[in-house]
Amino acid sequence: MKKSEKGIQTFLGPQTTLEGKLVFEGTVRLDGHLTGTVESKEGAVIVGEKAVIHADILVHTATVSGEVRGNIRATDRIELHPPARVFGDISAPEVIITDVGVIFDGMCSTSPKDDVASKTVKSVKSVKS
8 A cells, every 4th residue: 555545535524414425545434424325345344433324334454433224235344332322233354342331133144255256246246237
């Protein structure tokens, strides 16, 4: 990664409301309200403590400290940190849930990176058709 590509490229602040499809590269931090879908083949999403996200998320890595109502799929890793509140299914090769202060209501599945990647590609194609 080039120096200019490190860190957070996009930031949606706490006073931001977004409805629709968020497609990005790099890293995005969400601290506001988002309704729709979040997609990035190689990107990372960070859901801040005060964020309220009503969306399915399909990314490389997801780090959640806020509220997500929707399914999260990652081709690498999902991390849930207090005070995360996730209401939906999560799927990634690596899932980390801090046991104190996290609310998770859904199904959790892990599979080798190749399996998740192939499922992800099929899912992205079906969304675009």
